[in-house]
Amino acid sequence: MYAVDTIDREVHVIAAIKQARSQFPFPLLGVDFDNDSAFMNELVVCWCRSQGLEVTRSRAYRKNDQAWVEQKNGAIVRRLVGYGRFVGAEATTALARLYEVVRLHGNLFQPSFKLREKTRIGARVIKRYHPPVPPVARVLAHSGVAEADKDRLQAMLESADPVMLFAGIRAAQEELGRRVDRRGLNARSEEPVAVDLQRFTLSLKTAWQVGEKRPTHRRPYRRTKPYPKRATMLEPFEPQIRAWLEVDPALSAASVLERLMSVDPSRFTKKSLRTVQMAVKAWRIETAGQIILDGDWTKRAPFSSPAAAGEENGHLSAQTFGNIPG
Numbered sequence: 001m002y003a004v005d006t007i008d009r010e011v012h013v014i015a016a017i018k019q020a021r022s023q024f025p026f027p028l029l030g031v032d033f034d035n036d037s038a039f040m041n042e043l044v045v046c047w048c049r050s051q052g053l054e055v056t057r058s059r060a061y062r063k064n065d066q067a068w069v070e071q072k073n074g075a076i077v078r079r080l081v082g083y084g085r086f087v088g089a090e091a092t093t094a095l096a097r098l099y100e101v102v103r104l105h106g107n108l109f110q111p112s113f114k115l116r117e118k119t120r121i122g123a124r125v126i127k128r129y130h131p132p133v134p135p136v137a138r139v140l141a142h143s144g145v146a147e148a149d150k151d152r153l154q155a156m157l158e159s160a161d162p163v164m165l166f167a168g169i170r171a172a173q174e175e176l177g178r179r180v181d182r183r184g185l186n187a188r189s190e191e192p193v194a195v196d197l198q199r200f201t202l203s204l205k206t207a208w209q210v211g212e213k214r215p216t217h218r219r220p221y222r223r224t225k226p227y228p229k230r231a232t233m234l235e236p237f238e239p240q241i242r243a244w245l246e247v248d249p250a251l252s253a254a255s256v257l258e259r260l261m262s263v264d265p266s267r268f269t270k271k272s273l274r275t276v277q278m279a280v281k282a283w284r285i286e287t288a289g290q291i292i293l294d295g296d297w298t299k300r301a302p303f304s305s306p307a308a309a310g311e312e313n314g315h316l317s318a319q320t321f322g323n324i325p326g
Contacts, residue, residue: 011043034058081173094179108165115127115130171196234275241279253276
């Protein structure tokens with residue numbers, strides 16, 4: 001089984017190289033691989049050499065040898081596909097549908113910078129770039145590209161619609177996002193998402209204001225199992241403690257602990273003070289919130305009547321605020 005899987009993988013690599021070679025507007029002279037056994041094997045290497053392609057590879061355990069390629073995993077792949085795990089032929093088809101429109105949108109309409117020169121002055125590095133243009137513009141301006149290939153690229157550029165391509169990207173991402181949401185036992189096959197240009201253009205009116213959350217963005221972790229609630233040591237005595245606090249709102253947590261120690265000495269000790277303090281604080285915050293929401297604080301606040309104050313409007317009695325002179 002392993003041999004069959006390996007041969008299938010090598011055949012897929014060769015088919016991918018053939019497809020990429022047919023879509024390039026210039027001849028492919030060589031390929032550079034990492035040390036993955038899917039690329040560095042007798043079947044793939046011999047086929048590349050038979051096609052006149054120079055085969056090179058990076059050094060083992062030297063990831064910077066592939067730095068220009070590896071950086072695209074974050075700049076392109078993760079930004080478009082996200083971090084979901086996709087397995088199976090249907091997921092492969094969905095990814096191919098996404099990359100098909102991304103390839104045209106990025107190469108035809110997305111400007112990019114290219115380094116022109118780099119000057120080092122001591123520890124300072126000064127970089128100067130060419131004006132940003134889409135990759136297709138650089139290919140059309142290159143003298144080494146055949147005129148027939150330039151005509152084909154020019155026709156492709158004139159027939160492509162950036163809005164339709166961008167809508168196709170979002171439709172493919174929506175399909176991938178649904179696959180991430182229903183992975184596992186809820187997985188089922190569905191029809192591909194259709195490109196709705198009208199709905200997409202209407203969403204652009206507000207997307208620039210609040211930003212756009214792509215369907216492939218990383219989902220926040222949501223616990224599916226319920227959190228087990230453990231009974232606290234104060235739970236059997238909660239009604240009694242609340243009654244004490246209702247009678248004496250200024251009762252301290254230390255006094256509450258002393259009463260609990262007299263009620264159940266085997267359960268409560270002086271080490272339980274911090275637990276009692278946190279519980280009393282939480283209950284008092286809860287009670288204060290209920291008082292504010294219910295409006296009882298207006299009834300409990302000591303207001304003086306207008307007649308007693310000798311004014312048109314009532315005011316708080318100054319005698320109720322301790323050392324504030326009247």
